[in-house]
Amino acid sequence: MNHQNTNPSDHVPNDLDSYWMPFTASRWFKENPRLIARAEGTRYFTPEGHALIDGTAGLWCCNAGHNHPHIVKAIQDQAARLDFAHSFNQGHAIAFHTASRLVDMVEDFDHIFFTNSGSEAVDTALKIALAYHSANGEGQRRILVGRQKAYHGINFGGLSVGGIGLNKGQFGTLYPSAMQMRHTWLLDNAFSKGLPDQGADLADDLQQICETHGGHNVAAVIVEAVAGAGGVLPPPKGYLERLRAICDAHGILMILDEVITGFGRLGQGFAHQYFDVKPDLVTVAKGITNATVPLGGVFATDKIRQAFLNGPKTMVDLFHGYTYSGHPLACAAALATLDVYQSEGVFENAALMAPIFEDMLHSLADAPGVIDVRNIGLMGAIQLDQHADGMGVAGRAAFEGLWEKGLVVRPVGDSLCMSPPLVIDRETIEQIGDLISAQLRG
């Protein structure tokens, strides 16, 4: 085999069994394998060369579009210079440079802990919250509060506080002191543009948990800034502010999961800036490297960090970390990604395109079978009515039809979720609208 001229991505595999695929109905997949071989900008290409619009920026992550040459080069250069060194009581400069650059983007946070994924970021944030209270002599604070329909990844902590029943059902109880608030999807709010009017009072579920279990026993509440994998649910007006106030009243840490919304999805660096709320911890991943090399992180305020610095100088201050925390390749990818975001005005383009995206989505409101349209920034969902054969049937059929037509969307049950690359232009948004219209209107 000539290794120089052969890329495995170009060859349709004979063996579709060895790879146990994530979150996949594998028998259904194998009936008609959907494979992607190549990507560029806002487009994917199949091994046969068919172009697809990437309506989901990978999985809410390729914000600067695919295969950006500056990011590609930075990864190549770093691989040739320092492929790997760990960070346990030793270090490498690029991880420190990356951390400084990232905390410069967020006024209220002075530190970032590196992980390899969003799931690890969430579990890290939950552990930091528990350890923070222990360090402050409040080790009784063990309750972690999440929300129905929430997705915080698939590790033990994130799944415990998460609220998507299908993801939890196979595993039973994980962290025993996890509780859920109600979700914020109200049909009264159907077809809202941006933040819905109704539902700020749903934040009072946290107050009720405090009254029932003792606010002094609650360690943290975690919510997505905009619930993504639950079907794109922007928070009701005033909801996040109310949650913050309840946290303050009871000494509870507020963790904002920005794995999707971080790095420009709403047209600003981070959603907590867009909403003007001040969480104690913020989880990020995905767009941090434009998804080129896995990297996640937890932003922490200085108040949180200082609580870990009271022990003996030679004692590890947080007994937590990953072999690949601050991996040099991931850091090189992150630095280059931040260069691109800044020099090409990627977040500004997202803000500019958001109203065009909103108009496109809502122009589909009267298509057959559409019961709700939700959007904020460059994320949105078209909610289809459930088919008589059950939940997910309509969503799956639309997903398959759209793939054939040349558009990738993310079906979540019966909602068609979209989060295009932030470098998208008006023409591509209009093409997305035309393809979905053709699919739904026939």
Ligand SMILES: Cc1ncc(COP(=O)(O)O)c(C=O)c1O
């Ligand atoms: C809000 C949120 N948190 C956490 C995660 C988990 O991230 P990862 O898949 O990188 O583990 C996701 C993934 O989509 C997410 O949307």
